Amino acid sequence: MALVRFYNLVLEQIGGDTDFEGRYDQHRLLHAGKVNDSLKAEAPEKSELAFRRYAKAKELFERKVPRVLSKNGIIVGFDFELRSGHLVVSQDPLLEWQLRVRSEQNWGTSAQQVGTTLAEIATYSVFYSDDETILDSVPVWPEDRKGDAKLVGGFSTLVRELTKGLNVRLNAAVSSISLEDAVAVHTVSGATYQGAAVIVTVPLGVLQQKLRFQPPLPKDWYASLQRLQMGDVAKLFIKFKGGLSPISSDTYLLSQVVSHTSRNLLYYCIREVSASMMSPSVTLTCLLSGPSFEEAMQLKQTGKEALLNRVVAELSQMYPQMQPSAVSAVQMRSFSWNPFVLGSWTSGKVGSSSQDFSIFEPRPRLAFAGEHTCRLMYGTVQAAAVSGARSAHEVLAAGVGKLAPNSWPFFRKDLYTLCDELAPGANEHCGLSCQDQWRADLVASLFQSWRGMTKKARRCWSRLGWRPLSWAGQARKPTTSNKDWKELSFAARAAATCLGFTTQSWEASGLPCMKKKPSV
Template identity: 60%
Template sequence: MRSVGRIGLLVLLWWKQFQSALGSEEDSCPAGSPRCGSCSGRILVVGAGLAGLVSAQTLQRAGCEVVVLEAHGHVGGRAAALQTGPFRGFDAGAQWVHGGEENLPIMALARFFNLTVEHVGGNTDFEGDHERHRLFLAHGPNEDVKAEAFRQYLQAEEHFDRRVSWVIAEQRRDLALRSAWQLILNRSFDPLFEWQLRVRNEQSWGISAEQVGTRLSEVAVYSTFYSQDAPGDAKLIGGFGSLVRELAKGLNVRYNTEVTSISLESAVSVRTANETYRGAAVIVAVPLTVLQQKMHLQPPMSSDWNASLHRLQMGDVAKLFIKFADGQSPEGSGTYLLSKLVSHTSRSLLYYCTWEAATSTRPSTVPAPPPSTLICLLSGASFSEVLKLKQAGKEALRSRVVEELLQMYPQLQSTAVEAVQLVSFSWDPSVLGSWTSGKVGSSSRDFSIFEQAIPGIAFAGEHTCRLMYGTAQAAIVSGARAAHEVLAGRLDGTIGSTWPFFDKELYSLCDELADEARKENCGFTCPTLWAPLPEVVPSLFQDWQGMPKKARRCWSRLGWRPLSWMRQARKPASSFKKWPLLSFAEKTAATCLGFSAETWNAALKEMTDIILCRSGCTHLQLWDCLAKNQQRDWQHLGIDRSTLNEELASAAATKSWRQLTRLQRKAAIRIGYRPWLW
């Protein structure tokens, strides 16, 4: 009997180990177990891209048991290296460290894992130092034309930035980014500007300007890591694949395990085609389009939640790799970025390319080998073209590449092209896109769905990170944030750890501005907030006694007095009239101050807030610059980030003072409103 009992015990132990290996047993890490550290049970992470890997590492280093479920046969997601072929080791997706050493999240990991970066220069629009950028026209490269193109664009961009909020407010709706540019510039685009607009939008948003919403892309706050004297972008030596390899070490990853549904109805259960995994919580770190189209959540999310989710989108970008035979590269190390003047409808393949050497983990002190590979990014009309070439076969693609190269380098031998390869995550059924942008009609409010506390589940991925969406650093920070949502402050297992993402300053960067972004966006004065009005009507932002006598006389003719000027009395009747309704005398007085019909109507909508700001109100900064108590005051009035800063309509604006609750009136008074100003 004793031997039978021993055999039974062995069988039982074997069965437990077998269940643990399959991951099918329920809550194998029970609450209170010492080996669970800061967790109350096993945590499941769906997706082993940057977001999923950082989530898993953060949880595991906090003492949790973590199982990562990955649909591919490798880790890394859109930061993975190519696994096979002549370009093995090159980055299939993420390629640059935007902001270089100022990029806090990526550099924190690079230092932790002793990885090094090398300077590239440039920014998210145009990679590489300016002097290493060659722009090709029909008859070859031209530095003067390139310099003129950049000058024109920066001049237009300054004008656009001053007026874009006005235009969105005036239209009372979001616009496609290209439409906003056309409306503001009020002219047809010349070829130089057309090329810049296309390249900048495709590089920033992975999609054409016709498909991106202006409110989210240009009006909402966005964090970058470019200080005034920043040296620009960098690359990880060894590529992002070197970072992925370090992040994956020591993790329990189940490969080729595609999740089809997640249930939170009784306990957390994650279903695949062949298995059901159970745990205390799940972190969903799959790409946006997979979440939209393929991930079934039970119980279903609300209709508002789904509406916000579907106002976000992923673009389509392909990478074209071109390898040249030894010694036959048409460019030397003096060129990094190669671009070609194209229209927004052009189907050219070689209009935005960088010259790269084979990836390696060489020390930063060792010079890079000469570039022998051209990597081109294709989106918009060119993505449609390359899809046709992909279907036609590799020889058709090679012929097209050689044809375009010969147009740029007539002396090049066609045999110089040794290999070509196309890669796009849009063609990967487990990704289905490049990176996130907002559709027309989106706002930063749409990201709030990922900030809501939902028991048992958290979301990670670049699409969940409001302040940095669409970037590798967004994926990293969102992964750490999701881990801390699961940990819920239980950090006993982190004492003495050097893991950088136990630092709240890092893992909160999706929701709180980085220092550099705070310097750029916060502390605005009234004239700065309403630019370019101060240039047109400077007296609008001056004290009554401090403005010139002539301006005071003109304001007096419009009915303004010292008390109304400083919110102590009602605004005059003229401040409620649109330009066509003003009398001749009122128009004369307004013109004397510098107003035109357009600027008068624009100022009319903002006059109450201008009075508040002029009177010392501190609530009229960007939402992310406000203190928590100031944000709460606005929230009492039903106003959030998108209504305050992104011209989204607010229901509070339709209520009279008497319709406000007592709590709302108190909040309004703290902000600076008075009954006669509401």
């Protein structure tokens, strides 16, 4: 926001100005399939589209999750053992849907793949937290919380301002960076650029898969790097023929109830209307991640028609009156396919720690910037901007080049430190940031889908009596799940050990979600 104001750029507000995701009264939640008893009980309106109050559903989630956690013996706010929200919420469609929406829209990947907690999902991230004490402590955020907005002309308008007067070389893909004598950056086409220092701003995926350093950085550095991950998110654009869109004009956000394994495509969509007064047309932009991303990829590979047919089928379920010919075009785009991005945005894998971000602290002649380097705000544009200012400041302050005091407003200490420090006096929110949040001594497979875990882990869980259906919460859990370590047979203990459990971790406080039947 500060950058937008400084460079006189123009923001176009979309979807209202009350909060992130626009106005609550413009949210629609549909339940297209058979309405089960649990949903019926929740549904304020028992019409054909049985459950349509998105805001109400979100509120219920926020009230229910702490209740479910405490029923399972987990103390909200203190217990960070629980990473596998779906095991607790899988018997309540509403909770499951919210968990799915929140984890995938916040981290760009399934809840099972993220080293985070259900309690945290309930309070969302620091950025979207409703905790005013946090917001008040951060100078730029309260202004940002005025609903969704777009930069008129796109983000390139900001990039143009930031690069004015700089010598930018486009189409120069870097393959390696040498720090041996002079700092040298080598490109794939064979060019070399030398300098006094280098700030590496390639995305996390490129850093993990492509860029080489000479001499290589320490092994621990790479271990931390691999514990961070980029999710996969695609945007699905659905264009309607003029006047034939079934989605009412008072809808901004459209969702339908989905489970954690559902491969439905339309579960988080924004309705936009083209600006043209002559022939306004409606586009639905849906974000796909987790199983929906995989499904869309498969459909896309099958052929363009397959994706279109699937979209029409899902819309017809949600809006039975819609004519199939109402959809004029469907297109899908993802940065995961771009070899210079390779993903959506950063999150920590199960087993990672917020300390993993310390690998991006500056080294002599080498600094890092980009959303993935910003411990407190990663995954956002503001993280990229703040980390860029931080690294430029670090490099200049280390004596490379000249740093005139106040030479650029974003070298203000309270701004360029936003990735690392909250304002003095503010309590750190145990959300995405606390040091002890993601302990490394986890049994990683505990938080993975049956298909997603290694063969060895599947074998060991099978020896403990688990099967795909019980793992998905669709069948009775095996008796070993109710036993303390000392009650386990010798063979079961061996299977648990092969999964990485110790007596302590088997008994650890997070395990009741596995050991007791979730009581929602």
